[in-house]
Amino acid sequence: MKLPILSKNDRLNLMKKFVIFLFIIIIWGLASYLTRWSASSVPPQVSNSELVFPENINKIFQKSCIDCHTPYTKIPLYGHIFPVTLYLQDHVKEGQDELNLAKWNEYKLKRQLKKAEEIFEEVNEGEMPPTSYLILHPDSKLNVEEIEELKLWSENFISTHE
Numbered sequence: 599m600k601l602p603i604l605s606k607n608d609r610l611n612l613m614k615k616f617v618i619f620l621f622i623i624i625i626w627g628l629a630s631y632l633t634r635w636s637a638s639s640v641p642p643q644v645s646n647s648e649l650v651f652p653e654n655i656n657k658i659f660q661k662s663c664i665d666c667h668t669p670y671t672k673i674p675l676y677g678h679i680f681p682v683t684l685y686l687q688d689h690v691k692e693g694q695d696e697l698n699l700a701k702w703n704e705y706k707l708k709r710q711l712k713k714a715e716e717i718f719e720e721v722n723e724g725e726m727p728p729t730s731y732l733i734l735h736p737d738s739k740l741n742v743e744e745i746e747e748l749k750l751w752s753e754n755f756i757s758t759h760e
């Protein structure tokens with residue numbers, strides 16, 4: 599059997615495709631590099647001392663909330679790939695703007711009360727952690743007891759501080 603021999607034209611076409619392919623890879627790599635995470639978003643884990651809640655509540659926050667509601671996001675490998683990076687950065691920023699658990703003590707009482715109420719509502723309605731997050735982090739799903747613990751904490755916090 600004769601091996602197919604590429605004509606000059608075929609070779610040129612193949613070469614063109616290869617150059618285009620290389621070009622895309624380089625642009626993609628550059629985009630990933632330019633949108634990379636800043637060092638401050640990569641510290642390993644929020645330490646318990648920064649979470650000022652009762653121990654059982656700290657534990658629940660650690661398990662289910664800190665990735666988006668503290669600056670200590672554990673970034674998955676795919677989270678470094680453009681354009682996933684941009685999506686995650688946007689999401690984490692939004693989450694932290696709404697509620698930064700590592701800054702609880704810096705919040706004014708009025709804000710704490712409002713956030714405690716929002717936490718009650720969000721977990722009561724099963725809105726947090728968001729479903730899109732749970733698909734890749736099934737271990738972070740809150741169970742019934744944890745939801746009850748959070749609601750109880752929230753109610754206690756509000757009734758003792760209002």
Ligand code: HEC
Binds near residue numbers: 665689720728
């Ligand atoms: C995947 C990231 C992510 C995780 C994990 C997550 N959140 Fe959120 N959270 C967000 C984003 C984004 C917002 C702002 C947009 C919105 O309200 O959906 C938010 C908003 C909130 C708000 C404010 C809602 C409002 O009424 O404005 C509360 C309270 C909250 N989250 C609580 C929690 C709690 C408690 C947990 C853990 C049980 C948790 N979140 C886990 C991303 C997250």
